Amino acid sequence: MTSVSKFQPNYAQAFDLLATLVAVVRTDGVVVFANAALEDVMGVSRRTIEGSALAGYFSETQSFQNALQGAQTNAFATMRYDAHLRRPLQDPMPVHVIVAPTDVAGEVLVELLPLEQQTRQDREERLIDQAQANKELIRNLAHEIKNPLGGIRGAAQLLQMEVESKDLIEYTQVIIHEADRLQVLVDRLLAPHRRPHVVGDVNIHEVCERVRSLILAEFPKGLRMVRDYDTSIPEFRGDREQLIQAVLNIVHNAAQALAERVAEGDAEIVLRTRINRQVTFGKQRYRLALELHVIDNGPGIPEEIKDRLFFPLVSGRDGGSGLGLNLAQTFVQQHHGLIECDSVPGRTDFKILIPLP
Structure with missing residues (x-):
């Protein structure tokens, strides 16, 4: 034989x-x-x-x-x-x-x-393709908005210097204020593409602890944050600040979605780290990968936005900018990783996957 x-x-x-x-x-x-x-x-x-x-x-x-x-x-x-x-x-x-x-x-x-x-690979490929298309769309759209926006603001300032009527001055101030607000939005859209990727040794639990302290400072009562760490996970090369921002955006979204439970005093967010072996994502197979779960006991993600969750300007919360998850996905993909989400009423799990050496 x-x-x-x-x-x-x-x-x-x-x-x-x-x-x-x-x-x-x-x-x-x-x-x-x-x-x-x-x-x-x-x-x-x-x-x-x-x-x-x-x-x-x-x-x-x-x-x-x-x-x-x-x-x-x-x-x-x-x-x-x-x-x-x-x-x-x-x-x-x-x-x-x-x-x-x-x-x-x-x-x-x-x-x-x-x-x-x-099926999972098809879903991941769609996520990656969508993220790439979104990135190009955002970059092009932001640049197209930015140039005329500066002209509008400048014209309003010149007009304000010429008019004497108090009512007309208020109108020009509204134009300037709204132009500034849009400029802030455009800057946020372009931020991930401008910031250099600073690589160093990253301890994922230091990232989690930093995020945990920031969230508990903002929500000191009614929110319990549970650590469930695998301390054997090794350090890896990455941009620590980008990863802090990515995790912070996800956890902050979760905390805001828990508003009712925070008021009742039984809101909970779990930060769970695990090692996944022989895992495939992004069309590649990795011997080891980091899994970071952010799990909350909130109401879940509205069904109508589940498929568009990582799209820019899509938010399930009144007043939300819809940029946090899109930015988080961009930062994680710069580490050759991916963010997935599984959500039902009472449990939402965002899973960050990053390959390990």
Whole structure:
């Protein structure tokens, strides 16, 4: 029984970097190579998988046997179908199976895409694409607003110097005040693109403690902030001030959403840190990633804005600017990370994911 693939070692190493589950199978169905992602999902070593019949890991084997036969006879370039992958001591996992011949005679490439993971990756890709589109839109829009805004303010100042009527002066002052207010908004929109990325060693718990102290200073009564830290998380390279601002924006939003519970004295925000292993996000697979959860017991995010939560100028609170979460997502993405949100009435969980070295 052969347990060594004809693939070059560096080619096999490339498969180990993939987020998807990959196996190289002989046309008789025996696995000659299993990548790290498949090993992790199956919960057994690749030595156990290699040398065994891959069909035995499917709840229904006939479709896989047909795919192997088709690959052997060159009946198709690629075959796709849905199946259930059996795993020791775990529930079967629904997967999308892709079977394709390789350049090596007698070997077939089998790629397994967990359907849940595929859905999650699609959602993450949409978030990343939306954030990039938003960033370009904001930058262009802010610049287009800024130039005429300065002209409007300057004209109002000149007009104010010429008029003598008190009523007309009040009107010019309104124009100047509103122009200044819009200038502040434009500056906030452009702030993430102007500020340089200052990289240094970051301890995520120092970031959390800084945010915690700022929030408790603003909400000294009625709000309980719970620490749930994994102290084994190592330091990583990043912009400490950007991360403080990102976490602060999320926690501050949560505290404001808890206004009713703060008044009743039972508002709670949990700061939870964990390490996630072999995690995939942003189309890449990482050996280790930081998970920082900000969990509150508030009313939840309104259903009508859930899909637009990280869009600029979208807010679920009266008087909100709608810039805080957009800015937080921008700062986290500058650390190659991502922010996700899961919200139901009584529990909202913002999860910050940042790759670790």
